[in-house]
Amino acid sequence: xxxxxxxxxxxxxxxxxxxxxxxxxxxxxxxxxxxxxxxxxxxxxxxxxxxxxxxxxxxxxxxxxxxxxxxxxxxxxxxxxxxxxxxxxxxxxxxxxxxxxxxxxxxxxxxxxxxxxxxxxxxxxxxxxxxxxxxxxxxxxxxxxxxxxxxxxxxxxxxxxxxxxxxxxxxxxxxxxxxxxxxxxxxxxxxxxxxxxxxxxxxxxxxxxxxxxxxxxxxxxxxxxxxxxxxxxxxxxxxxxxxxxxxxxxxxxxxxxxxxxxxxxxxxxxxxxxxxxxxxxxxxxxxxxxxxxxxxxxxxxxxxxxxxxxxxxxxxxxxxxxxxxxxxxxxxxxxxxxxxxxxxxxxxxxxxxxxxxxxxxxxxxxxxxxxxxxxxxxxxxxxxxxxxxxxxxxxxxxxxxxxxxxxxxxxxxxxxxxxxxxxxxxxxxxxxxxxxxxxxxxxxxxxxxxxxxxxxxxxxxxxxxxxxxxxxxxxxxxxxxxxxxxxxxxxxxxxxxxxxxxxxxxxxxxxxxxxxxxxxxxxxxxxxxxxxxxxxxxxxxxxxxxxxxxxxxxxxxxxxxxxxxxxxxxxxxxxxxxxxxxxxxxxxxxxxxxxxxxxxxxxxxxxxxxxxxxxxxxxxxxxxxxxxxxxxxx
Numbered sequence: 001x002x003x004x005x006x007x008x009x010x011x012x013x014x015x016x017x018x019x020x021x022x023x024x025x026x027x028x029x030x031x032x033x034x035x036x037x038x039x040x041x042x043x044x045x046x047x048x049x050x051x052x053x054x055x056x057x058x059x060x061x062x063x064x065x066x067x068x069x070x071x072x073x074x075x076x077x078x079x080x081x082x083x084x085x086x087x088x089x090x091x092x093x094x095x096x097x098x099x100x101x102x103x104x105x106x107x108x109x110x111x112x113x114x115x116x117x118x119x120x121x122x123x124x125x126x127x128x129x130x131x132x133x134x135x136x137x138x139x140x141x142x143x144x145x146x147x148x149x150x151x152x153x154x155x156x157x158x159x160x161x162x163x164x165x166x167x168x169x170x171x172x173x174x175x176x177x178x179x180x181x182x183x184x185x186x187x188x189x190x191x192x193x194x195x196x197x198x199x200x201x202x203x204x205x206x207x208x209x210x211x212x213x214x215x216x217x218x219x220x221x222x223x224x225x226x227x228x229x230x231x232x233x234x235x236x237x238x239x240x241x242x243x244x245x246x247x248x249x250x251x252x253x254x255x256x257x258x259x260x261x262x263x264x265x266x267x268x269x270x271x272x273x274x275x276x277x278x279x280x281x282x283x284x285x286x287x288x289x290x291x292x293x294x295x296x297x298x299x300x301x302x303x304x305x306x307x308x309x310x311x312x313x314x315x316x317x318x319x320x321x322x323x324x325x326x327x328x329x330x331x332x333x334x335x336x337x338x339x340x341x342x343x344x345x346x347x348x349x350x351x352x353x354x355x356x357x358x359x360x361x362x363x364x365x366x367x368x369x370x371x372x373x374x375x376x377x378x379x380x381x382x383x384x385x386x387x388x389x390x391x392x393x394x395x396x397x398x399x400x401x402x403x404x405x406x407x408x409x410x411x412x413x414x415x416x417x418x419x420x421x422x423x424x425x426x427x428x429x430x431x432x433x434x435x436x437x438x439x440x441x442x443x444x445x446x447x448x449x450x451x452x453x454x455x456x457x458x459x460x461x462x463x464x465x466x467x468x469x470x471x472x473x474x475x476x477x478x479x480x481x482x483x484x485x486x487x488x489x490x491x492x493x494x495x496x497x498x499x500x501x502x503x504x505x506x507x508x509x510x511x512x513x514x515x516x517x518x519x520x521x522x523x524x525x526x527x528x529x530x531x532x533x534x535x536x537x538x539x540x541x542x543x544x545x546x547x548x549x550x551x552x553x554x555x556x557x558x559x560x561x562x563x564x565x566x567x568x569x570x571x572x573x574x575x576x577x578x579x580x581x582x583x584x585x586x587x588x589x590x591x592x593x594x595x596x597x598x599x600x601x602x603x604x605x606x607x608x609x610x611x612x613x614x615x616x617x618x619x620x621x622x623x624x625x626x627x628x629x630x631x632x633x634x
Contacts, residue, residue, distance in 0.1 A: 386465025
């Protein structure tokens with residue numbers, strides 16, 4: 001499953017919240033409902049509406065009493081409703097990558113829904129009396145608008161559109177648009193309501209509105225119970241699985257931050273204004289900026305919801321800034337005009353690939369590579385099961401150390417077809433060869449990424465075979481860095497893998513990861529904020545260690561000018577230093593590694609950094625789980 005597409009300009013039309021009318025910037029096109037190419041379709045709807053009105057009024061014998069203006073209102077509404085459905089259904093046929101292919105289509109879809117929403121607001125009484133407009137139908141229109149904003153977020157990575165989606169979904173719930181659905185004996189309408197709840201939960205998860213999520217989950221559970229009780233359907237197990245997935249997703253964080261009244265504090269892990277360490281005057285770093293990121297999740301048995309694994313979700317938020325609340329701004333007098341003005345791009349564009357095939361992954365890599373702007377960086381995040389070589393090799397090339405797993409749905413079929421074509425020649429030989437090497441066929445090897453090193457490339461591999469990506473060769477002289485997870489964790493931590501990787505947790509929320517490895521499961525808010533402030537000091541000092549190092553590879557400094565990459569690098573060093581000082585992390589495979597290698601004595605084993613980690617442990621009263629004289633222990 002793939003989400004996302006490249007960042008375009010701002011939407012050609014904007015939709016306001018449900019509480020007001022829809023405002024949009026002026027456009028050079030006719031304002032009539034029908035375009036010149038739609039006259040035949042409109043005529044068809046006129047005839048269809050006449051028939052519908054006859055059916056509605058036949059029982060009362062007042063068919064001829066319907067004013068012509070009201071007939072036209074119903075006809076126009078039916079036309080807009082049908083056209084909006086056609087455009088919305090066509091969204092799934094758009095290419096999931098590239099820029100120009102989808103932008104204009106999205107603009108047309110926004111335009112039609114803008115007109116449809118304003119039209120039903122202006123003619124609600126006529127539509128109620130003559131068309132029989134129901135509240136759940138209004139809710140469906142609002143739900144589609146929320147979905148448009150959500151998908152626009154996926155294609156642009158601009159978090160402000162999540163707030164727009166939330167405002168529509170929230171208003172549907174507040175106004176109980178779907179409340180009468182359960183009274184109708186139509187299971188398909190109830191399914192629409194259930195899907196609305198599932199989509200609303202996804203948006204709330206992405207916005208860290210966990211209190212709302214918990215309320216929605218309870219309501220969804222009640223709706224599913226009522227649905228399965230009334231209708232003997234085959235999808236009961238699937239909906240119960242949805243509940244189980246979201247419940248596990250909510251509980252994935254290993255540490256709770258509590259207020260004084262023991263309520264849970266919702267912490268955000270997106271980049272805040274003070275999140276990344278500032279570059280001090282005199283620091284010499286590159287001017288590259290992170291433009292594109294591929295976030296790939298293919299870990300077996302990891303908690304997921306809506307095709308987002310926990311690791312994908314955490315890395316997604318690590319590559320985003322805190323969203324602006326455009327929904328609240330647009331409700332303030334005088335704010336509509338400024339909200340429509342294009343703003344600079346705040347976040348790198350992201351593709352979210354859940355269990356992609358090798359072919360899908362390579363297609364999206366090529367698309368990102370092709371459209372990468374000058375002086376920009378492509379980030380690849382791989383959270384996947386490791387695939388190891390089947391035997392020893394005399395060579396040490398980029399395909400001799402295995403890689404990470406990709407999905408098999410298409411590639412296995414193609415491999416099976418090749419096997420069948422050759423079966424008549426060497427049946428047993430080919431069968432054994434294919435069986436032993438099918439995982440290698442499905443793997444993404446380090447050598448597969450070589451073509452993309454022609455441009456600046458930043459790779460993060462979280463896998464049991466991450467060390468395969470140490471064997472890179474920089475063929476083209478462009479900046480290249482790989483951050484590699486431990487290949488194994490101490491036994492005491494291994495049973496937590498379903499709730500997400502510890503390595504990715506350090507990159508997303510280093511303090512929570514530090515608490516987890518220290519054996520803490522909860523903390524008061526005041527102490528949390530104190531530790532966060534101290535961690536910001538540690539990050540500033542790590543930044544100085546990197547920029548003042550005389551032996552560090554210049555690739556690290558080339559990426560250090562970008563805020564997101566700077567924060568990832570400082571968190572990586574903090575993660576590596578913490579694990580090297582921890583008493584239960586004693587094997588080499590328990591430590592993160594990198595390509596190129598960092599100078600240990602100046603970074604991950606620097607005495608000044610080790611002192612900071614011990615001081616943080618003292619604040620938390622967990623100093624006993626760390627070695628005091630770490631350098632002497634090696």
